Amino acid sequence: MTDVGSILVIDDDRIFADRLARAFADRGWTANAAYGVRDGFRTAMEVEPDVAVIDLKMGDGSGLELLKQLRAQMPEIEVVVLTGYGSVATAVDATKLGAVNFITKPAHADMVLDALERGRGEPLVPHEPDYAPPSLARAEWEHIQRVLEDCDGNISQAARLLGLHRRTLQRKLNKYPPNQ
Amino acid sequence: MTDVGSILVIDDDRIFADRLARAFADRGWTANAAYGVRDGFRTAMEVEPDVAVIDLKMGDGSGLELLKQLRAQMPEIEVVVLTGYGSVATAVDATKLGAVNFITKPAHADMVLDALERGRGEPLVPHEPDYAPPSLARAEWEHIQRVLEDCDGNISQAARLLGLHRRTLQRKLNKYPPNQ
DNA sequence: CCGCCCGTGCGACGATTTGCCGCACGGGCT
DNA sequence: AGCCCGTGCGGCAAATCGTCGCACGGGCGG
Numbered sequence: 001m002t003d004v005g006s007i008l009v010i011d012d013d014r015i016f017a018d019r020l021a022r023a024f025a026d027r028g029w030t031a032n033a034a035y036g037v038r039d040g041f042r043t044a045m046e047v048e049p050d051v052a053v054i055d056l057k058m059g060d061g062s063g064l065e066l067l068k069q070l071r072a073q074m075p076e077i078e079v080v081v082l083t084g085y086g087s088v089a090t091a092v093d094a095t096k097l098g099a100v101n102f103i104t105k106p107a108h109a110d111m112v113l114d115a116l117e118r119g120r121g122e123p124l125v126p127h128e129p130d131y132a133p134p135s136l137a138r139a140e141w142e143h144i145q146r147v148l149e150d151c152d153g154n155i156s157q158a159a160r161l162l163g164l165h166r167r168t169l170q171r172k173l174n175k176y177p178p179n180q
Numbered sequence: 181m182t183d184v185g186s187i188l189v190i191d192d193d194r195i196f197a198d199r200l201a202r203a204f205a206d207r208g209w210t211a212n213a214a215y216g217v218r219d220g221f222r223t224a225m226e227v228e229p230d231v232a233v234i235d236l237k238m239g240d241g242s243g244l245e246l247l248k249q250l251r252a253q254m255p256e257i258e259v260v261v262l263t264g265y266g267s268v269a270t271a272v273d274a275t276k277l278g279a280v281n282f283i284t285k286p287a288h289a290d291m292v293l294d295a296l297e298r299g300r301g302e303p304l305v306p307h308e309p310d311y312a313p314p315s316l317a318r319a320e321w322e323h324i325q326r327v328l329e330d331c332d333g334n335i336s337q338a339a340r341l342l343g344l345h346r347r348t349l350q351r352k353l354n355k356y357p358p359n360q
Numbered sequence: 361c362c363g364c365c366c367g368t369g370c371g372a373c374g375a376t377t378t379g380c381c382g383c384a385c386g387g388g389c390t
Numbered sequence: 391a392g393c394c395c396g397t398g399c400g401g402c403a404a405a406t407c408g409t410c411g412c413a414c415g416g417g418c419g420g
Contacts, residue, residue: 088283091268091272092282095271102268104268134323135344136324136342136343140316140319143314143319154396155396156397161315162315162316163316163318164315164316164379165378166397167379168378170398174398335367336366336367344407345408345409346367346368347410348406348408350370351406
């Protein structure tokens, strides 16, 4: 397999970061993973990757701050920002700080690479290749999973954040699991 | 009232554009309104405003395209992009094209000015990352708006893509319009 | 001009889901 | 022990959803 570049995945979720890095390796990239802001910055300085994938919310600091510092030190680095939920305000901030693109978890390697490609081109009309729009139920399920994960599985807290009754969340969780 | 600058509102919804422009005028701005891409470009060339507020979806063209052309002709102009639904991808595009900020309708003058202020500052940690998990209803609404947009406002088609009954979509659209 | 198809808006009716109450259990505190 | 929280689940009224149906309007080919 031909080498297509060097990529660094920075996320304090080690399992996720390692999995993503391995997926990039499988696609021919020289892939590394780092677990947190400090580790990410250090590793980036060390391996000088062409591309960095940075999670926004990390325990030891802000991914945006890391993005800023990284691009200050290595202006040619291309950064794709990952986040749990797509916040427009944060997306704007990340873009202003030089991110190539901004996508939401759960993100797999192909989605990141696609975002990288799209982020390189002119941001104009090519709105997007138009995938299948997810059904409402599907979108709801994914959003619930995202928030739930953010609450470390705490159903009561997730229900409060989602603005629905705990009982309702329980029922949704017991009903949906199967298909889309 | 002291003059605080010149602002141009560009939206093909004349009522909305006029109302917004008048609100700016009430706040001391020299305000103009233009109704569409062509009219917007022409008027901008004419009055050379300090700030432009551009709606994204206009009948006679793309607000993004207008943004690009405007900033090519007048690099110092500050542009705030307005859109009906908050799409992260579009927000990224607008920012790359030089928009100062990006906000969703319904937007009143104060929100636009606030966005302008915030957009001018360094986009850093100040207002921390996105620890504002959107409520389920909010996420549902945004997803619906996105798909509806993809369908050019075709409710029947959107309902099919969303996997719900047309009647249900109609009811949701008639109920939610408010916010949160 | 007339069907025909499609999209839209809305009323009505059961079927389903949701909101909100309750209760019981368990774990981690003080 | 008490207290606070989170969890799972039953029940019941209220809201919502799915599914009909009907009317209206706009293209479009015959």
